[in-house]
Amino acid sequence: MLTTSVIIILREVLEISLMISVMLVISHKREMNLRWFMFSSLGGGIGALAYASSIRIISNSLDGIGQEVTDASIQIVTYILTAFLVGILLNPELANKKNNRLLTLTMSACVLSAITREGYEIVIYIGGFSSDPDTLLPVAIGSIIGTGIGMSIAAIFYYALANLRKQRSIQVCVYVLILVAAGLLLQASLLLTQADLLPSQDAIWDTSQLVSEYSISGQMLYALVGYEATPTPTQAGIYIGGIVFLIWVGRYEKYKHDNS
Amino acid sequence: MYNVFQPYKKTIWLLLIFSALAYSPLSKAEILIFKLKIKGHLFFPSELEIPANTKVKLSISNEDNTPEEFESYELNREKVIPGKSKATVFIGPLKPGEYPFFGEFYPKTAQGKVVVK
Numbered sequence: 001m002l003t004t005s006v007i008i009i010l011r012e013v014l015e016i017s018l019m020i021s022v023m024l025v026i027s028h029k030r031e032m033n034l035r036w037f038m039f040s041s042l043g044g045g046i047g048a049l050a051y052a053s054s055i056r057i058i059s060n061s062l063d064g065i066g067q068e069v070t071d072a073s074i075q076i077v078t079y080i081l082t083a084f085l086v087g088i089l090l091n092p093e094l095a096n097k098k099n100n101r102l103l104t105l106t107m108s109a110c111v112l113s114a115i116t117r118e119g120y121e122i123v124i125y126i127g128g129f130s131s132d133p134d135t136l137l138p139v140a141i142g143s144i145i146g147t148g149i150g151m152s153i154a155a156i157f158y159y160a161l162a163n164l165r166k167q168r169s170i171q172v173c174v175y176v177l178i179l180v181a182a183g184l185l186l187q188a189s190l191l192l193t194q195a196d197l198l199p200s201q202d203a204i205w206d207t208s209q210l211v212s213e214y215s216i217s218g219q220m221l222y223a224l225v226g227y228e229a230t231p232t233p234t235q236a237g238i239y240i241g242g243i244v245f246l247i248w249v250g251r252y253e254k255y256k257h258d259n260s
Numbered sequence: 261m262y263n264v265f266q267p268y269k270k271t272i273w274l275l276l277i278f279s280a281l282a283y284s285p286l287s288k289a290e291i292l293i294f295k296l297k298i299k300g301h302l303f304f305p306s307e308l309e310i311p312a313n314t315k316v317k318l319s320i321s322n323e324d325n326t327p328e329e330f331e332s333y334e335l336n337r338e339k340v341i342p343g344k345s346k347a348t349v350f351i352g353p354l355k356p357g358e359y360p361f362f363g364e365f366y367p368k369t370a371q372g373k374v375v376v377k
Contacts, residue, residue, distance in 0.1 A: 004367060055342050064319075064348030067339065076279060083268070121329075124340055125365060128327040194337050196350040200315060213333040230336060245271075252267060 001135055005125075005142030006149070012122050013150025014223035016114040019180050021157035022173045023107050026089065029166050032104065040108035044115025051116055052123035065195035071117060072188035072195075078113045079188075079242065081106055082181035083249050086174055090253040174250060182242035183226025189238045190228065203230035291317045291350075296372075298322040298341070301363065303372035312376050313353045321346045328370060332361035335374065352376075 027034060051058070051070075058066045085106045088094055094103070122143075129139045161169055161176075192198040208229035211218045221227035228235065294316055297304040301324065310316050322328050322341040330349060331338040341347040351359075354376045363370025 004365070008364065055340065056345050059340075059342065059345065059347060064346070067347075073279075076275075080272070080275065087268070121340055124327050124342065125329075128325075128343060128365070131325060190336055194339065194349055196315070196317075200350070200353060202355075208333075228336070229333070249268070256267070 001138040002142045002145075005139045006146040008125055009122060009143045009146030010150050011219060011223050012118045013147055014153065014220070016118045017150055017154035018157060018176060018224050019114050020111060021154050021161065022176050022180075023111055024158055025161040025169060026103075026107065026173055028162055029169055030100070030103065031098070032100075036104045036108050037111065040111040041115055043108075043112045044119060047112060047116030048119025048123050051120035052127065055120070055124060065197070068191040068195035069197075072191040074113050074117045075184040075188035075191075078110055078117075079181045079185045081110050081113070082177050082184075083246055085110065086177060086246050087249050087253050089170055089174055090250045092254070092257045178243055178246040178250075179225045181246060182239050183224070185242040186226045186228055186231070186235055186239040189235045193232065193235070198234055199232075201232035201234060204233045204236050206230050291315060293317045293319055296320045298324055298328050298363065298370065300324065301326075301328070301366035301369045303361075303363070303370055306372040307375055308372065309375045309377060310352065310354070312356045315350060315352045318349045318351060319346060320349065327365060329364035330361060331364045332359060332374075334359040335361060337361070338364070 024037065026032075027037065055067070058070055060066065062069055085103075088100070088103050088106060094100060126139060126143060129136045161172055163169075164172060189198055193200055206229060211221060211227065211229065213219070213222060213227070213229050218227060218229070226239075228239075231239065292311070292314065294308055294310060296308060296318055298320065308318075320330055320339075320341055322343060322345055325343040327340060327342045329338060329340045330347065335351050335354075337349050337351065339347050339349055351374065354374075356376050359374040359376065361372055361374065
Protein backbone atom coordinates (compact mmCIF):
# COMPACT_ATOMS: atom_id res chain seq x y z
CA MET A 1 0.00 0.00 0.00
CA LEU A 2 2.83 2.33 0.98
CA THR A 3 4.86 1.92 -2.23
CA THR A 4 1.75 2.08 -4.41
CA SER A 5 0.71 5.39 -2.88
CA VAL A 6 4.25 6.81 -3.19
CA ILE A 7 4.22 5.98 -6.92
CA ILE A 8 0.70 7.26 -7.59
CA ILE A 9 1.17 10.57 -5.80
CA LEU A 10 4.67 11.03 -7.24
CA ARG A 11 3.29 10.56 -10.75
CA GLU A 12 0.56 13.14 -10.27
CA VAL A 13 2.93 15.64 -8.64
CA LEU A 14 5.51 15.16 -11.42
CA GLU A 15 2.86 15.80 -14.05
CA ILE A 16 2.45 19.36 -12.82
CA SER A 17 5.94 19.99 -11.46
CA LEU A 18 7.61 20.91 -14.77
CA MET A 19 4.89 23.37 -15.67
CA ILE A 20 4.82 24.96 -12.21
CA SER A 21 8.64 25.17 -12.02
CA VAL A 22 8.70 26.92 -15.39
CA MET A 23 5.98 29.37 -14.28
CA LEU A 24 7.89 30.20 -11.11
CA VAL A 25 11.11 30.75 -13.05
CA ILE A 26 9.31 33.13 -15.44
CA SER A 27 7.76 34.88 -12.45
CA HIS A 28 11.21 35.26 -10.88
CA LYS A 29 12.94 36.44 -14.05
CA ARG A 30 10.21 38.95 -14.84
CA GLU A 31 10.31 40.17 -11.23
CA MET A 32 6.67 39.41 -10.55
CA ASN A 33 5.09 39.42 -7.12
CA LEU A 34 4.43 35.82 -6.05
CA ARG A 35 0.87 36.60 -4.95
CA TRP A 36 -0.48 35.37 -8.30
CA PHE A 37 0.93 31.94 -7.55
CA MET A 38 -0.63 31.73 -4.11
CA PHE A 39 -4.06 32.63 -5.43
CA SER A 40 -3.91 30.33 -8.43
CA SER A 41 -2.68 27.29 -6.47
CA LEU A 42 -5.36 27.93 -3.87
CA GLY A 43 -7.89 28.16 -6.72
CA GLY A 44 -6.50 24.94 -8.17
CA GLY A 45 -6.90 23.20 -4.82
CA ILE A 46 -10.53 24.31 -4.61
CA GLY A 47 -11.03 23.25 -8.23
CA ALA A 48 -9.61 19.79 -7.46
CA LEU A 49 -11.93 19.38 -4.45
CA ALA A 50 -14.95 20.54 -6.45
CA TYR A 51 -14.12 18.20 -9.35
CA ALA A 52 -13.50 15.24 -7.03
CA SER A 53 -16.74 15.78 -5.16
CA SER A 54 -18.78 15.88 -8.35
CA ILE A 55 -16.92 13.04 -10.06
CA ARG A 56 -19.98 10.75 -10.10
CA ILE A 57 -22.13 13.34 -11.88
CA ILE A 58 -19.32 14.20 -14.32
CA SER A 59 -18.54 10.51 -14.99
CA ASN A 60 -22.14 9.61 -15.74
CA SER A 61 -22.83 12.61 -17.95
CA LEU A 62 -22.69 12.46 -21.76
CA ASP A 63 -23.43 8.71 -21.82
CA GLY A 64 -20.54 7.85 -19.51
CA ILE A 65 -17.82 9.84 -21.24
CA GLY A 66 -18.17 13.05 -19.23
CA GLN A 67 -14.89 12.50 -17.42
CA GLU A 68 -12.91 12.16 -20.65
CA VAL A 69 -14.56 15.21 -22.20
CA THR A 70 -13.96 17.32 -19.08
CA ASP A 71 -10.33 16.24 -18.67
CA ALA A 72 -9.57 16.68 -22.37
CA SER A 73 -11.23 20.12 -22.35
CA ILE A 74 -9.07 21.25 -19.42
CA GLN A 75 -5.98 19.97 -21.24
CA ILE A 76 -6.90 21.67 -24.51
CA VAL A 77 -7.62 24.95 -22.69
CA THR A 78 -4.20 24.69 -20.97
CA TYR A 79 -2.60 24.17 -24.39
CA ILE A 80 -4.29 27.30 -25.76
CA LEU A 81 -3.21 29.27 -22.68
CA THR A 82 0.35 28.07 -23.26
CA ALA A 83 0.16 29.35 -26.82
CA PHE A 84 -0.73 32.81 -25.46
CA LEU A 85 2.05 32.52 -22.93
CA VAL A 86 4.65 31.68 -25.59
CA GLY A 87 3.43 34.65 -27.62
CA ILE A 88 3.63 37.01 -24.65
CA LEU A 89 7.07 35.75 -23.57
CA LEU A 90 8.66 36.06 -27.00
CA ASN A 91 7.14 39.43 -27.82
CA PRO A 92 10.09 41.83 -27.49
CA GLU A 93 7.81 44.80 -26.76
CA LEU A 94 6.50 43.05 -23.66
CA ALA A 95 9.86 41.71 -22.49
CA ASN A 96 10.65 44.47 -20.04
CA LYS A 97 7.16 45.47 -19.09
CA LYS A 98 6.55 45.50 -15.35
CA ASN A 99 3.26 44.29 -13.87
CA ASN A 100 2.16 42.65 -17.08
CA ARG A 101 -1.41 41.70 -16.24
CA LEU A 102 -1.90 39.57 -19.31
CA LEU A 103 1.14 37.49 -18.36
CA THR A 104 -0.02 37.15 -14.75
CA LEU A 105 -3.52 36.12 -15.80
CA THR A 106 -2.33 33.56 -18.34
CA MET A 107 0.11 31.96 -15.91
CA SER A 108 -2.50 31.91 -13.14
CA ALA A 109 -4.98 30.16 -15.41
CA CYS A 110 -2.33 27.59 -16.40
CA VAL A 111 -1.46 26.79 -12.78
CA LEU A 112 -5.11 26.68 -11.76
CA SER A 113 -6.07 24.22 -14.49
CA ALA A 114 -2.96 22.05 -13.94
CA ILE A 115 -3.61 21.69 -10.22
CA THR A 116 -7.33 21.04 -10.73
CA ARG A 117 -6.67 18.33 -13.29
CA GLU A 118 -3.97 16.41 -11.43
CA GLY A 119 -5.26 17.29 -7.97
CA TYR A 120 -8.68 15.72 -8.31
CA GLU A 121 -7.17 12.27 -8.84
CA ILE A 122 -5.11 12.71 -5.67
CA VAL A 123 -8.23 13.80 -3.74
CA ILE A 124 -10.20 10.79 -5.00
CA TYR A 125 -7.34 8.40 -4.28
CA ILE A 126 -6.72 9.57 -0.71
CA GLY A 127 -10.41 10.21 -0.06
CA GLY A 128 -11.16 6.59 -0.93
CA PHE A 129 -9.15 5.40 2.05
CA SER A 130 -10.56 7.84 4.57
CA SER A 131 -13.22 5.34 5.63
CA ASP A 132 -10.65 2.61 6.26
CA PRO A 133 -8.37 3.43 9.23
CA ASP A 134 -6.12 0.41 8.59
CA THR A 135 -4.96 1.62 5.20
CA LEU A 136 -5.26 5.35 5.79
CA LEU A 137 -1.97 5.64 7.68
CA PRO A 138 0.29 3.90 5.12
CA VAL A 139 -1.49 5.79 2.32
CA ALA A 140 -0.99 9.10 4.14
CA ILE A 141 2.71 8.39 4.76
CA GLY A 142 3.16 7.21 1.17
CA SER A 143 1.47 10.34 -0.13
CA ILE A 144 3.72 12.58 1.94
CA ILE A 145 6.83 10.75 0.67
CA GLY A 146 5.56 10.91 -2.92
CA THR A 147 4.81 14.63 -2.62
CA GLY A 148 8.25 15.19 -1.07
CA ILE A 149 10.10 13.42 -3.88
CA GLY A 150 7.98 15.18 -6.52
CA MET A 151 8.60 18.59 -5.02
CA SER A 152 12.34 17.93 -4.73
CA ILE A 153 12.47 17.13 -8.43
CA ALA A 154 10.45 20.29 -9.11
CA ALA A 155 13.00 22.27 -7.06
CA ILE A 156 15.86 20.81 -9.14
CA PHE A 157 14.07 21.92 -12.33
CA TYR A 158 13.48 25.33 -10.83
CA TYR A 159 17.10 25.98 -9.88
CA ALA A 160 18.45 24.52 -13.11
CA LEU A 161 16.30 26.98 -15.08
CA ALA A 162 16.57 29.93 -12.71
CA ASN A 163 20.38 29.84 -12.72
CA LEU A 164 20.55 30.59 -16.42
CA ARG A 165 20.90 34.19 -17.61
CA LYS A 166 17.56 35.96 -18.08
CA GLN A 167 17.24 35.75 -21.87
CA ARG A 168 18.51 32.18 -22.06
CA SER A 169 16.35 31.14 -19.12
CA ILE A 170 13.12 32.43 -20.69
CA GLN A 171 14.12 30.75 -23.96
CA VAL A 172 14.59 27.35 -22.28
CA CYS A 173 11.32 27.86 -20.36
CA VAL A 174 9.53 28.36 -23.68
CA TYR A 175 11.00 25.13 -25.09
CA VAL A 176 9.93 23.21 -21.98
CA LEU A 177 6.45 24.77 -22.11
CA ILE A 178 6.09 23.73 -25.76
CA LEU A 179 6.92 20.10 -24.91
CA VAL A 180 4.65 20.02 -21.85
CA ALA A 181 1.75 21.63 -23.73
CA ALA A 182 2.08 19.28 -26.71
CA GLY A 183 2.12 16.38 -24.21
CA LEU A 184 -1.16 17.67 -22.77
CA LEU A 185 -2.66 17.79 -26.24
CA LEU A 186 -1.53 14.21 -26.82
CA GLN A 187 -3.11 13.08 -23.55
CA ALA A 188 -6.31 14.88 -24.53
CA SER A 189 -6.36 13.03 -27.83
CA LEU A 190 -5.90 9.70 -25.99
CA LEU A 191 -8.89 10.52 -23.79
CA LEU A 192 -11.02 11.51 -26.77
CA THR A 193 -10.09 8.20 -28.45
CA GLN A 194 -11.09 6.36 -25.28
CA ALA A 195 -14.43 8.20 -25.38
CA ASP A 196 -14.85 7.24 -29.06
CA LEU A 197 -14.83 10.88 -30.18
CA LEU A 198 -11.59 10.45 -32.13
CA PRO A 199 -11.06 7.46 -34.42
CA SER A 200 -9.41 4.38 -33.00
CA GLN A 201 -6.54 3.31 -35.26
CA ASP A 202 -3.57 0.98 -35.30
CA ALA A 203 -0.44 2.42 -33.70
CA ILE A 204 1.79 4.27 -36.16
CA TRP A 205 4.90 3.05 -34.32
CA ASP A 206 5.81 1.11 -31.19
CA THR A 207 8.69 2.38 -29.07
CA SER A 208 7.83 0.17 -26.08
CA GLN A 209 10.96 -1.93 -26.76
CA LEU A 210 13.02 1.25 -26.54
CA VAL A 211 11.30 2.89 -23.57
CA SER A 212 8.56 0.79 -21.97
CA GLU A 213 5.69 2.66 -20.34
CA TYR A 214 6.11 0.28 -17.39
CA SER A 215 9.72 1.40 -16.79
CA ILE A 216 10.77 4.26 -14.54
CA SER A 217 12.12 6.26 -17.49
CA GLY A 218 8.85 5.64 -19.35
CA GLN A 219 6.83 6.83 -16.35
CA MET A 220 9.04 9.91 -15.97
CA LEU A 221 8.73 10.77 -19.66
CA TYR A 222 4.96 10.22 -19.48
CA ALA A 223 4.62 12.50 -16.48
CA LEU A 224 6.81 15.25 -17.92
CA VAL A 225 6.10 15.36 -21.65
CA GLY A 226 3.19 12.91 -22.06
CA TYR A 227 5.26 10.06 -23.54
CA GLU A 228 3.21 7.47 -25.41
CA ALA A 229 4.84 4.30 -26.79
CA THR A 230 2.08 3.39 -29.24
CA PRO A 231 0.34 6.48 -30.61
CA THR A 232 -2.15 6.30 -33.47
CA PRO A 233 -1.50 8.39 -36.61
CA THR A 234 -4.11 10.92 -35.41
CA GLN A 235 -2.45 11.23 -32.00
CA ALA A 236 1.05 11.55 -33.46
CA GLY A 237 -0.27 14.17 -35.89
CA ILE A 238 -1.87 16.14 -33.06
CA TYR A 239 1.35 16.00 -31.00
CA ILE A 240 3.62 17.11 -33.83
CA GLY A 241 1.09 19.71 -35.01
CA GLY A 242 0.88 20.98 -31.43
CA ILE A 243 4.64 21.51 -31.29
CA VAL A 244 4.85 23.07 -34.75
CA PHE A 245 2.02 25.52 -33.99
CA LEU A 246 3.68 26.75 -30.80
CA ILE A 247 7.05 27.16 -32.54
CA TRP A 248 5.26 29.13 -35.24
CA VAL A 249 3.63 31.37 -32.61
CA GLY A 250 7.07 32.09 -31.12
CA ARG A 251 8.69 32.73 -34.50
CA TYR A 252 5.82 34.94 -35.59
CA GLU A 253 6.17 37.18 -32.55
CA LYS A 254 9.90 37.64 -33.23
CA TYR A 255 9.51 38.06 -36.99
CA LYS A 256 6.79 40.65 -36.61
CA HIS A 257 9.02 42.71 -34.34
CA ASP A 258 12.11 42.40 -36.57
CA ASN A 259 10.12 43.68 -39.55
CA SER A 260 8.32 46.54 -37.91
CA MET B 261 -2.36 48.79 -26.11
CA TYR B 262 -0.77 46.23 -28.33
CA ASN B 263 -2.99 43.19 -28.50
CA VAL B 264 -1.12 39.88 -28.54
CA PHE B 265 -4.28 37.89 -29.26
CA GLN B 266 -5.04 39.66 -32.54
CA PRO B 267 -2.84 37.60 -34.90
CA TYR B 268 -4.26 34.32 -33.58
CA LYS B 269 -7.93 35.22 -33.88
CA LYS B 270 -8.47 32.99 -36.89
CA THR B 271 -6.63 30.07 -35.34
CA ILE B 272 -8.58 30.40 -32.10
CA TRP B 273 -11.88 30.38 -33.97
CA LEU B 274 -10.82 27.32 -35.95
CA LEU B 275 -9.87 25.51 -32.74
CA LEU B 276 -13.21 26.38 -31.13
CA ILE B 277 -15.20 25.24 -34.14
CA PHE B 278 -13.16 22.04 -34.35
CA SER B 279 -13.73 21.20 -30.71
CA ALA B 280 -17.45 21.94 -30.99
CA LEU B 281 -17.62 19.52 -33.93
CA ALA B 282 -15.63 16.89 -32.06
CA TYR B 283 -18.07 16.98 -29.17
CA SER B 284 -21.27 17.11 -31.17
CA PRO B 285 -23.39 13.97 -30.76
CA LEU B 286 -22.86 11.97 -33.92
CA SER B 287 -25.07 9.04 -34.74
CA LYS B 288 -23.29 5.88 -33.67
CA ALA B 289 -23.72 2.36 -34.99
CA GLU B 290 -24.67 -0.39 -32.55
CA ILE B 291 -21.67 -1.33 -30.46
CA LEU B 292 -21.10 -4.59 -28.58
CA ILE B 293 -21.09 -4.08 -24.82
CA PHE B 294 -18.91 -6.13 -22.47
CA LYS B 295 -19.28 -6.00 -18.72
CA LEU B 296 -16.44 -5.94 -16.22
CA LYS B 297 -16.86 -5.89 -12.45
CA ILE B 298 -14.52 -4.75 -9.70
CA LYS B 299 -15.13 -6.42 -6.34
CA GLY B 300 -12.75 -6.88 -3.42
CA HIS B 301 -10.06 -5.15 -5.56
CA LEU B 302 -10.30 -7.92 -8.16
CA PHE B 303 -11.57 -7.84 -11.74
CA PHE B 304 -14.39 -10.19 -12.78
CA PRO B 305 -13.86 -11.73 -15.23
CA SER B 306 -10.11 -11.38 -15.07
CA GLU B 307 -9.92 -12.58 -18.68
CA LEU B 308 -12.30 -10.87 -21.02
CA GLU B 309 -12.64 -12.28 -24.51
CA ILE B 310 -13.60 -9.88 -27.29
CA PRO B 311 -13.78 -10.29 -31.09
CA ALA B 312 -10.87 -9.10 -33.26
CA ASN B 313 -11.07 -5.95 -35.39
CA THR B 314 -14.24 -4.76 -33.67
CA LYS B 315 -14.85 -1.72 -31.56
CA VAL B 316 -16.46 -2.65 -28.24
CA LYS B 317 -17.74 -0.78 -25.22
CA LEU B 318 -16.51 -1.86 -21.79
CA SER B 319 -18.97 -1.16 -19.04
CA ILE B 320 -17.00 -1.35 -15.80
CA SER B 321 -18.86 -1.36 -12.51
CA ASN B 322 -16.93 -0.77 -9.32
CA GLU B 323 -18.81 -2.51 -6.52
CA ASP B 324 -16.21 -1.66 -3.87
CA ASN B 325 -16.57 1.36 -1.63
CA THR B 326 -13.10 2.51 -2.65
CA PRO B 327 -12.27 4.20 -5.97
CA GLU B 328 -10.20 2.45 -8.61
CA GLU B 329 -8.39 3.55 -11.76
CA PHE B 330 -8.75 1.26 -14.75
CA GLU B 331 -5.43 1.41 -16.56
CA SER B 332 -3.77 -0.34 -19.48
CA TYR B 333 -0.61 0.70 -21.29
CA GLU B 334 -1.28 -1.84 -24.05
CA LEU B 335 -4.77 -0.51 -24.66
CA ASN B 336 -3.79 3.13 -23.98
CA ARG B 337 -6.65 3.54 -21.55
CA GLU B 338 -6.97 5.06 -18.09
CA LYS B 339 -10.03 6.08 -16.17
CA VAL B 340 -10.86 6.80 -12.54
CA ILE B 341 -13.95 4.95 -11.33
CA PRO B 342 -15.37 6.14 -7.98
CA GLY B 343 -16.59 3.56 -5.47
CA LYS B 344 -20.07 2.13 -6.10
CA SER B 345 -20.32 3.49 -9.60
CA LYS B 346 -19.96 2.64 -13.27
CA ALA B 347 -17.70 3.77 -16.09
CA THR B 348 -17.61 3.41 -19.85
CA VAL B 349 -14.44 2.83 -21.85
CA PHE B 350 -14.30 2.15 -25.59
CA ILE B 351 -11.64 -0.23 -26.89
CA GLY B 352 -10.70 -1.64 -30.27
CA PRO B 353 -10.70 -2.44 -33.12
CA LEU B 354 -7.79 -4.63 -31.98
CA LYS B 355 -5.62 -7.28 -33.54
CA PRO B 356 -5.73 -10.79 -31.99
CA GLY B 357 -3.57 -11.01 -28.89
CA GLU B 358 -3.51 -10.32 -25.17
CA TYR B 359 -3.83 -6.87 -23.66
CA PRO B 360 -3.23 -6.70 -19.90
CA PHE B 361 -4.99 -4.14 -17.71
CA PHE B 362 -4.81 -3.34 -14.00
CA GLY B 363 -6.29 -1.21 -11.26
CA GLU B 364 -3.79 1.51 -10.53
CA PHE B 365 -4.95 2.01 -6.95
CA TYR B 366 -4.69 -1.71 -6.05
CA PRO B 367 -2.19 -2.98 -8.63
CA LYS B 368 -1.17 -6.06 -6.66
CA THR B 369 -4.60 -7.72 -6.81
CA ALA B 370 -6.59 -5.86 -9.45
CA GLN B 371 -5.20 -7.41 -12.61
CA GLY B 372 -6.70 -8.80 -15.75
CA LYS B 373 -6.40 -8.99 -19.50
CA VAL B 374 -8.43 -8.56 -22.63
CA VAL B 375 -8.03 -11.54 -24.94
CA VAL B 376 -8.76 -10.65 -28.55
CA LYS B 377 -9.67 -13.59 -30.78
